């Protein structure tokens with residue numbers, strides 16, 4: 001089985017084009033008709049030319065997406081034609097069709113809106129991080145980085161009983177949205193000293209939980225400076241370049257360090273956890289639709305990336321074939 005599809009290709013940093021591609025289905029692969037796909041922070045990073053070792057150009061870009069199975073390889077038993085699925089793998093989701101090895105997919109939970117399910121990977125990862133942050137009733141927490149993940153994590157921390165959630169970012173638009181969605185305090189780290197302000201808000205003690213979702217050296221270090229003794233430091237970001245970390249307090253003050261990005265857990269673990277962490281989304285407990293900040297047809301993939309790159313308050317740009 002083979003099929004022709006339009007597909008987004010990153011030819012060089014800042015240069016993305018829509019090409020054509022023939023997908024040949026292997027025996028363990030599943031062919032999916034794309035419903036919607038999202039521009040991830042990591043797509044932006046690659047687009048800007050910060051390219052991780054495992055990726056080479058030209059690159060068939062895109063990994064957040066969902067759709068309907070149109071064909072399965074001869075050895076695939078897990079999915080059938082017509083099943084609704086979400087991608088958890090680099091598989092060029094900015095295309096009419098994408099193909100994935102069976103282990104890189106996840107079934108869409110019954111009753112889930114297909115637009116949201118197409119963002120199942122980033123939503124599930126952020127939900128997992130919030131749900132595994134160790135937050136306790138009445139705790140004070142910081143979410144450093146109010147992008148798509150940070151906005152979801154902050155809401156989860158509130159629903160799980162955080163007394164106060166403080167959002168930190170360098171973009172006012174993101175902080176405003178966070179306040180609208182229930183974050184108690186917002187700090188712009190460009191204008192203010194976030195460590196001093198958090199200390200102030202916690203009477204010098206520091207917060208119980210810090211979730212680092214910005215991925216910069218400054219964010220990681222400041223996050224660790226505002227955590228209380230024996231606090232929980234939750235890592236979420238993808239850090240693509242070496243950073244210098246000030247980790248003295250990690251030892252001296254007995255931090256508990258957790259990494260919580262579900263997509264980097266084993267496929268088996270991810271398979272079990274995804275439906276569980278998406279349940280609150282299905283229950284309407286977390287507001288995600290306000291995070292979608294621009295939709296483009298696939299023919300305008302270039303414009304979609306330009307907006308994501310240029311507008312710092314664009315949280316999740318989506319592309320529909």
Ligand SMILES: [Zn+2]
Nearest residue numbers: 040042064122
């Ligand atoms: Zn992603």
